[in-house]
Amino acid sequence: MGVIALFRYEVRPGRMADFMAKLQKAASPEFDSPVMPSNVRLLRSFVPGPDTDGIVLMIEYPDAAAYGARTAWEQANPAWRDLFESRPDSPERLVGVELLSDS
Numbered sequence: 001m002g003v004i005a006l007f008r009y010e011v012r013p014g015r016m017a018d019f020m021a022k023l024q025k026a027a028s029p030e031f032d033s034p035v036m037p038s039n040v041r042l043l044r045s046f047v048p049g050p051d052t053d054g055i056v057l058m059i060e061y062p063d064a065a066a067y068g069a070r071t072a073w074e075q076a077n078p079a080w081r082d083l084f085e086s087r088p089d090s091p092e093r094l095v096g097v098e099l100l101s102d103s
Contacts, residue, residue, distance in 0.1 A: 015091035035069040
């Protein structure tokens, strides 16, 4: 049963390039783990218009065990935690996380 993790972010005005740079760093080989997602998509809300800064990061795993293994790896990795630690000057704010599974 596949698992999709949806991370919803608000990106501060004028900080989209900074957020994208952060995501590119997260996708670098430095952060490869024994279990990796099977698919990653970045979706941007365009309603009510092109200046909307709502982002959804959709990360797909083949099953709950893979999601759990990757999450455990992230929590145990100080560099990963530092990259996504919430700070007053962060370009993004995590609004919510939702986990979905195939039925």
